[in-house]
Amino acid sequence: MAALIDIAKKGRKADAHRPWPRTIVTSDAWRLVVQQLVEARATMIGLWGDAGAVHLALIEEPSGEIGVFTLECRDGKFPSVGALHPPAIRLERAISSLYGLKPIGSPDARPWLDLGFWGVTHPLGKARKTRGAQAPYAFLPVEGEGLHQIPVGPVHAGIIEPGHFRFTANGETVVRLEQRLGYVHKGIESLMAGASIEHGALLAGRTSGDSTVAYALAFAHAVEAALQVKVPPRAIWLRALMAELERLANHFGDIGAICNDASFSLIYAECGILRERTLRAAEACFGHRLMMDRVVPGGVAEDLRSEGEASLHQLLKIVRDRFPELIEIYDNTASLQDRTVTTGYLAPTLARAFGAGGYVGRASGRAFDARKAIAYPPYDELEFEVPVRDDGDVNARVWLRIREVEQSLKLIDQILARLARGPLRAELGKTGEVREGLGLVEGFRGDVLVSVRLDANGAIERCHLRDPSWFQWPLLEAAIEGNIVADFPLCNKSFNCSYSGHDL
C-alpha cells in the first residue's frame, strides 16, 4: 500500500496543500500513478484541469490515504488517463472542453458539457470566441439487424432535470444507452474564480440543490483545511445533524419515487409525507427546508432554533412508527418486487473500477463511505454501520437506502445526545500566501469532492467541485443494457444521479 507514497517521494511536493499532500510529477511518474488505477490499487476520486495543468486525486482503500498528483501540461497536452482507465474518459473530455488541454491517446475526442452554444471555446482556459454552428454531435454508431433508436430529452416527461438519452433497442430490449449531458452547465467553476470565500460557499451550495448541505460542507472542509481553521465542536455536531437530515429527506424521496416508477403509488404517497415532515423539521431547526447556506466555512451560519429539538424528536418518533410498516409492504408486495428484483444490475467489478460512491457503489459491493473511510469529525466518534450488498439491482439500491435511513436515525439520536453548548463559527483570517485545500464529504448520493486554491488575500483562485454522479452516470449505461425500455425510469431513479452536480 506504500505505492502512492513512493511515487509522491519522487515528485515535488506542493507547498501548502492540506490536509493531504499534492505532488507535482513528471510524465513518467504520472504514468505510474495511472498504473495504480489500472491495477486497482487505488481509486480515482477526481481528475480536473487548471491553468496549464491537470490534477488527479486518488484514494487507497481501505487505508483512506489520499494523494493528489499534478502534471504540468507542456504544449497544452497530457498523456490520457482514460486510454488505460476508462472511468476517466468523461472527465478528460470535460477538461478538454473547458480548458483546451488535450489528453493524448484518449479513445474519445468528442466534446463533453460543451454543446456548442456558449459562444466561446475552452471558457476556463484560453477562451476563444466562436461564431456559427458547430459540427453536429456524433453519437456512437450502432449496427445490426432490427435495431431502432429512441431519442429522449433534454426535456423529460416528469419534473426532472434535463439531459439527453439515446436508446438503441431491439424490440423492447435496450441494446445500448448513450447519454449526452451538459444541458444545465452554468459555468459554476468560472464564477468561483475570483469570488470571495463567502460567495463561493453560496455557489457551492447551489451546485446540486438536493445535496446543498454536502456541497457546502465539502467546500467548507476544503477552505478550512487550506486556512488551517479549527471548527468549534458545536458547529461540527450541527453540520452532521444537517447532513443526516439531508440524507433522510432524499432517501425518503427516492424510495417513494422508485416505487412510483414501478406504479406502486401507496409507498410514494407515504414516503412523500415522511420527506415533507423531514423538511419541515429541518426548517424548524435551521430556518430553511433544504438547509441551504447554513453550513459556512468556519462553522455554521446559525444555531439550532429553540423549537428545533422538539420537532426532531417528533420526527424521529413518526419515522420509527411509520417507516417499518412501509418496508414490510415493500418486501411483501410481489408485483413491486417483480419490477425491482434483477432489474438494472450493476456488476461489482464495474462499481469498483469506476469508484462508484453512495448507494450505487454500496449496492454493488463497494464498501466505501467517506464518513468511515476518512472518518472526518464527528463521525470518528459516532457509532454507525455502512450497509453493503452485492446483488446490484434496483431492489438492492432500494434496500441500501432503507438501511441507511435506519443508520441516519441512529446517528441523529447520538448527535442530539452529545450536542454541547459553545461557539458556532471560527474566524477565517488571512494568511498572506497561496493556500490549497481538499474536502471529501459523504452526501446522500455519494462522496462529494471539493478542491480550492485561495490567493494571498483569501479570494478563490480555482475551485473544482466533483459530484458523485461523474462515476455513476456511465454505470447507468451499463446497468440498463439488456433491460426493457419501460424499466429505464425505474433504473434511472434507483441511481438518481444529479444532472446539475455533474454539469456544473
Next chain:
Amino acid sequence: MRRLLLKNLLRRPVTEIAPSPDDATLAELAAKLDRAAQRRLGRSLAIREVDAGSCNACELEIHALNNAFYDLERFGLRFVASPRHADVLLVTGPVTKNMREALERTYAATPDPKWVVAVGNCAVDGGIFAGSYAVTGGVDNVVPVDLHIKGCPPSPTELLKGLLALLEPVNQR
C-alpha cells in the same frame, strides 16, 4: 397493506388549507394576463415543468406540491408530460445557453393561450449564476414571462400561492 390503508382512513388527512395568493402576485398577473384567455381555460390548468438550468432545488419543491400536504390536484392544477397538453410552463433556472433552444422549442410546442411562470431567483435574472459565459440570465430573455415566483428555492407554500393566483380572477366571477 390493508392495515395501513385502514389506519389512514381513520387518521386525519394531512392535507392543509390552501394559502391565499398575496397581493403583489395578483397585481403582477392583473397587469399581464388577458382575462378572456383565462376564462377560456376555466378552473383547470395543465402545467409543464421545464428545468432550464436550475440546481434542482426548485424541482424538489415543485415535486413537493404533489405530496399529501399540498395536494395540488385538488385545485385543478396538474403536471402533464408534454408541452402539447400544457397551459402553463413552469420554468426554473437561469436558462443555460445549452437549454435555450430546448426552452424555445418547448414554448413553441405549447398551444395558445399559454402562460409562463418563472420559478426561483435565478429564473428572474440569472440570480447567483448571472454573468457566466454559460447562462442567458433569466427566463425573460428567452420567452415572455407572466408571473415570477421568487425564492431560493420558493417553498411549496409560496409556489402554491403563485399558482393559485393564476386561477384567482376566475374564481371571483
